[in-house]
Each structure stands twice: as C-alpha cells, then as structure tokens.
Amino acid sequence: MATQAKPILYGYFRSSCSWRVRTAFALKGIDYDQVPVNLVKDGGQQLTEQYKELNPMRQVPTVKIDGVTLSQSLAIIEYIEETRPSPPLLPASPQKRAQVRMICDLIVSGIQPLQNLYLLQKIGDEKVSWAQHFIIRGFEALEPILKQTAGKFCVGNEISMADVCLVPQVYNAERFKVDMSQFPTIKGLNETLLTLEAFKVSHPSCQPDTPEELRA
Amino acid sequence: MATQAKPILYGYFRSSCSWRVRTAFALKGIDYDQVPVNLVKDGGQQLTEQYKELNPMRQVPTVKIDGVTLSQSLAIIEYIEETRPSPPLLPASPQKRAQVRMICDLIVSGIQPLQNLYLLQKIGDEKVSWAQHFIIRGFEALEPILKQTAGKFCVGNEISMADVCLVPQVYNAERFKVDMSQFPTIKGLNETLLTLEAFKVSHPSCQPDTPEELRA
Structure with missing residues (x-):
C-alpha cells in the first residue's frame, strides 16, 4: 500500500x-x-x-x-x-519576498478577519456597511503599495502568494458591493489573474460543495 | 560615510x-x-x-x-x-516551521486585529467585553495547540517567531483583564519567556516613548 x-x-x-x-x-x-x-x-x-x-x-x-x-x-x-x-510562490530576492509577505499580511490580517462570517454575525444589522468600511480601508492602503510593486502580477512579473491572497479578497469586496473602480491597480491585477487556469479551477463557482444555483 | x-x-x-x-x-x-x-x-x-x-x-x-x-x-x-x-527564529524541520507559523497567524490574524485600537474605537462602549471575547476565543484555540507543540517554548525547546507573537498578546489579554488561569499552557510559556533578556529590553515598560508613569 x-x-x-x-x-x-x-x-x-x-x-x-x-x-x-x-x-x-x-x-x-x-x-x-x-x-x-x-x-x-x-x-x-x-x-x-x-x-x-x-x-x-x-x-x-x-x-x-x-x-x-x-x-x-x-x-x-x-x-x-x-x-x-x-513552481515558486515567492521571489528569489529577500526584498521582493518581504514585499510579497507584506501584501499577504495586509490582506490576511488587515482586511479579511474584519469582514469574515464570524465577525459579521456579531455585528448584526450593520454588517454590510461594516464589511465595506474595512475592505475599502484596506484597499486604500493596498492600491498605492501595488502601484509600486506590481508588474504583470502583484510583485513584478512572477506569480506569488500575494496574488493568491488578492483574488479572493476582491471576490469578497464584490460580494459586499465595493466599487472597485476606485482601485484601478487592484482591479486590473484581479482581472489578469482570473484568466489563469489555477484561479479558474479553484474559484468558488465550481467546487464540489458549490450549490447548483451558484455554479458558473 | x-x-x-x-x-x-x-x-x-x-x-x-x-x-x-x-x-x-x-x-x-x-x-x-x-x-x-x-x-x-x-x-x-x-x-x-x-x-x-x-x-x-x-x-x-x-x-x-x-x-x-x-x-x-x-x-x-x-x-x-x-x-x-x-540565531534562527524558525526551526529546521518544515513541519515544525509550519507549526510556528500556524501559531503566529492564529495570533496575528485571528486575535490581534479583532482587539486593536482602531477596531475598538469603532466598537465604542462595549470595547472591553468585545476585546475579552476575541482574546478568549483565540486563546481557547491556542491552548490545546500549544499543549501539543510546546516544550520549553511554544514549539519545542527553541525560541521562535511563535514566542515573539505570544508574549505581546498575553500582555494585551492582561490589559483587558482576561483571567489567564484558564490557559495554563499559555500562562506558563509567557512567564518563562518574560525572564529572557530579549523580552525584557523590548517590553512596553521601558521604551523611549514609554510615559514616566508606566515605566517599570
């Protein structure tokens, strides 16, 4: 065996x-x-x-x-x-690796926990405006950072953990009706990334537990 | 120069x-x-x-x-x-490195953002009970994890990033009057770590900007 x-x-x-x-x-x-x-x-x-x-x-x-x-x-x-x-999900240079992790942590610690299901259940009626507030606050910080670090992807031209974190956060933003036209760099990166097979096959619309009515 | x-x-x-x-x-x-x-x-x-x-x-x-x-x-x-x-702040084995990072992320994403200054300013009057709730929730998860991973320090007998994250989170818990006797593993690790010079010199009670009345 x-x-x-x-x-x-x-x-x-x-x-x-x-x-x-x-x-x-x-x-x-x-x-x-x-x-x-x-x-x-x-x-x-x-x-x-x-x-x-x-x-x-x-x-x-x-x-x-x-x-x-x-x-x-x-x-x-x-x-x-x-x-x-x-293939690597971190660049070779320590400085660029740090930029990747900084972007990841901004999303993973600075945005997502403040708009996740458990927290919003505690917030109650104001949950949509609460989620919007924290996503917009995070994206207002992320936009100028990405403007400096991005090439084709979040940090330069190689895909990284930062891209892996960005796309699901934009998906959440769209669920909460955040106007993404305020964040052209984030929006453009997300559109590029969504064309890649790895993001398509992992998308919430096509998982084993995706309900029929939400399937792409 | x-x-x-x-x-x-x-x-x-x-x-x-x-x-x-x-x-x-x-x-x-x-x-x-x-x-x-x-x-x-x-x-x-x-x-x-x-x-x-x-x-x-x-x-x-x-x-x-x-x-x-x-x-x-x-x-x-x-x-x-x-x-x-x-000296290293991550162990050599990938499995132990993952345990260190899991503990770090539980604190850094799962506890701290839910009780930090910005968030509590938005919560208002209920801020103390809010902070207690999220710290206790996090420590209830951390305690059984550390019971499995800890030796002298959070993961085995070598100091790591996990220890670096643990001590400041316990300090916050104490500021919000969380009863630490519920979490004997966390409490014991914190007491051990606070005897080390690196935690003493970096303690909030002795920084250049520590107000006179809070100095140790």
Missing part, C-alpha cells in the same frame, strides 16, 4: 481563506481531496466537536498533509512552498 | 505588533533606532500624511531596513530571519 496519501483540504467553497489554499495547490499542480465544511448549514459544521479536534479555532481551511494537520491559510501555503518549491 | 545604516523602527511602546519586531531585533542582537509614533496623541500620529507615505495602512510598526520600507510585523520578522539567519 502506498503511504503517500493525497493532501486533504477541509474547506468551504465561498471561504476566501480556503480559496487561497486551493489556488496554491493548483499553481503547484498538487492533487488533493476536498472535504466540505459548510459554514452556515446546521448552524455551522465548523462548530462540531469533531471538527474542533482538527481545527481548535473552528475555522476553514484545515489541511492534512504529510502526516500533519495544519490550519491558517498562509502557514499552510508557506509549508507547501517549502516542501514543494516548484 | 558608511551607507550601512542601522534599521529604523517606527513604533509605539504599547503596540503589540511593534513589540514583536523589537523582540526579533533583540533576539538577533540587531542594533536599531526607534522613531515613536504616538497612536493616541494629536488624534493619532499614524494618521498624518507624512506617516501614510511610509505606511499606507497607517499602522505601526514600519521598518526601514537595507534601503526598503516594510510594514506588517510578521513580514518584517520573516525578512529579518532571511537576511540575518542567526
């Missing part, structure tokens, strides 16, 4: 953090299995005791890979990068 | 994200200059146009190093690790 099992991704089709990991797998050509965790059905399947054993934070994604169970999307992607380095 | 200038840290004595970077510099024995950015005086010095040029997100820390300007504390620390690898 082969012991080299495929990685398993516990995720949700519409979770932007799950989408980051799906894209990283796709860019590196890594085959994996998906186990859907429905964040809204049954009051949220991530809240079960069984799932909590895998992910004490009760969030998606979780990945089982190489005998370890990992959570936190960027930590998972850095692990994939270190163990499956080709 | 020497062109190899010392790094400059733009930070605030009580900012947990600034403290992370101060500790990383201290652990690696890197000499640096500090420029205080007072987050409350004058309505917040991080909001000036001058500072926005350095950090479009209008947050601390920002670091000028090796001719580049970087923001986002973890991106800064990863850059320091890549360019000044000794």
Whole structure:
C-alpha cells in the first residue's frame, strides 16, 4: 500500500481563506481531496466537536498533509512552498519576498478577519456597511503599495502568494458591493489573474460543495 | 560615510505588533533606532500624511531596513530571519516551521486585529467585553495547540517567531483583564519567556516613548 496519501483540504467553497489554499495547490499542480465544511448549514459544521479536534479555532481551511494537520491559510501555503518549491510562490530576492509577505499580511490580517462570517454575525444589522468600511480601508492602503510593486502580477512579473491572497479578497469586496473602480491597480491585477487556469479551477463557482444555483 | 545604516523602527511602546519586531531585533542582537509614533496623541500620529507615505495602512510598526520600507510585523520578522539567519527564529524541520507559523497567524490574524485600537474605537462602549471575547476565543484555540507543540517554548525547546507573537498578546489579554488561569499552557510559556533578556529590553515598560508613569 502506498503511504503517500493525497493532501486533504477541509474547506468551504465561498471561504476566501480556503480559496487561497486551493489556488496554491493548483499553481503547484498538487492533487488533493476536498472535504466540505459548510459554514452556515446546521448552524455551522465548523462548530462540531469533531471538527474542533482538527481545527481548535473552528475555522476553514484545515489541511492534512504529510502526516500533519495544519490550519491558517498562509502557514499552510508557506509549508507547501517549502516542501514543494516548484513552481515558486515567492521571489528569489529577500526584498521582493518581504514585499510579497507584506501584501499577504495586509490582506490576511488587515482586511479579511474584519469582514469574515464570524465577525459579521456579531455585528448584526450593520454588517454590510461594516464589511465595506474595512475592505475599502484596506484597499486604500493596498492600491498605492501595488502601484509600486506590481508588474504583470502583484510583485513584478512572477506569480506569488500575494496574488493568491488578492483574488479572493476582491471576490469578497464584490460580494459586499465595493466599487472597485476606485482601485484601478487592484482591479486590473484581479482581472489578469482570473484568466489563469489555477484561479479558474479553484474559484468558488465550481467546487464540489458549490450549490447548483451558484455554479458558473 | 558608511551607507550601512542601522534599521529604523517606527513604533509605539504599547503596540503589540511593534513589540514583536523589537523582540526579533533583540533576539538577533540587531542594533536599531526607534522613531515613536504616538497612536493616541494629536488624534493619532499614524494618521498624518507624512506617516501614510511610509505606511499606507497607517499602522505601526514600519521598518526601514537595507534601503526598503516594510510594514506588517510578521513580514518584517520573516525578512529579518532571511537576511540575518542567526540565531534562527524558525526551526529546521518544515513541519515544525509550519507549526510556528500556524501559531503566529492564529495570533496575528485571528486575535490581534479583532482587539486593536482602531477596531475598538469603532466598537465604542462595549470595547472591553468585545476585546475579552476575541482574546478568549483565540486563546481557547491556542491552548490545546500549544499543549501539543510546546516544550520549553511554544514549539519545542527553541525560541521562535511563535514566542515573539505570544508574549505581546498575553500582555494585551492582561490589559483587558482576561483571567489567564484558564490557559495554563499559555500562562506558563509567557512567564518563562518574560525572564529572557530579549523580552525584557523590548517590553512596553521601558521604551523611549514609554510615559514616566508606566515605566517599570
């Protein structure tokens, strides 16, 4: 029997953090299995005791890979990068790597946690304007940064973790009806990235758990 | 004239994200200059146009190093690790590195942004119970993770970025009167870490901008 099992991704089709990991797998050509965790059905399947054993934070994604169970999307992607380095998702130069990680962290710490499902459930009625506020605040910072760092992609002309984080955040922005014409650099990069196969196959519109009415 | 200038840290004595970077510099024995950015005086010095040029997100820390300007504390620390690898702040094994980054990201994305100054200003009257809620939620996830990964420090017996992130988050928890006896693993690690010189010299109680009445 082969012991080299495929990685398993516990995720949700519409979770932007799950989408980051799906894209990283796709860019590196890594085959994996998906186990859907429905964040809204049954009051949220991530809240079960069984799932909590895998992910004490009760969030998606979780990945089982190489005998370890990992959570936190960027930590998972850095692990994939270190163990499956080709094609790379970080540039060679330390300065450019730092720019990539700065963009990732701005999104992953500075925007997404302030507009995710758990937080918005606590906010209640004002949740749309709350989400818009924090996405716009983040994009107002990201736009001038990307204007300096971007070539064809977020940092220069090579695809990186920054691109993997950008696209799902723009998807969230559009769900919350943020006017993206304010952010021409972000908008242009997103449009370019969405033409790539790795973003298409990992898109929320075509996952195993995507409901019929939301399928592309 | 020497062109190899010392790094400059733009930070605030009580900012947990600034403290992370101060500790990383201290652990690696890197000499640096500090420029205080007072987050409350004058309505917040991080909001000036001058500072926005350095950090479009209008947050601390920002670091000028090796001719580049970087923001986002973890991106800064990863850059320091890549360019000044000794002593290391990441273990050698990819699995253990992933555990370190998972712990860092749980704090940096999953706790801190939900209790930071900007957010709490938006929350208003309920800010203390809000901050407690999100810190306790995060620590309830972190405690069982650390129970599995910790030795003397967060991951095994070598100090890492995870420790650098943990201590400032416990400091915030204590400011918001979270009962730390619920989290014996976190509490014990924090007590051990606070005995180390690198955490002492970077502590909010002894920075250039620490007000007289808060000095240790």
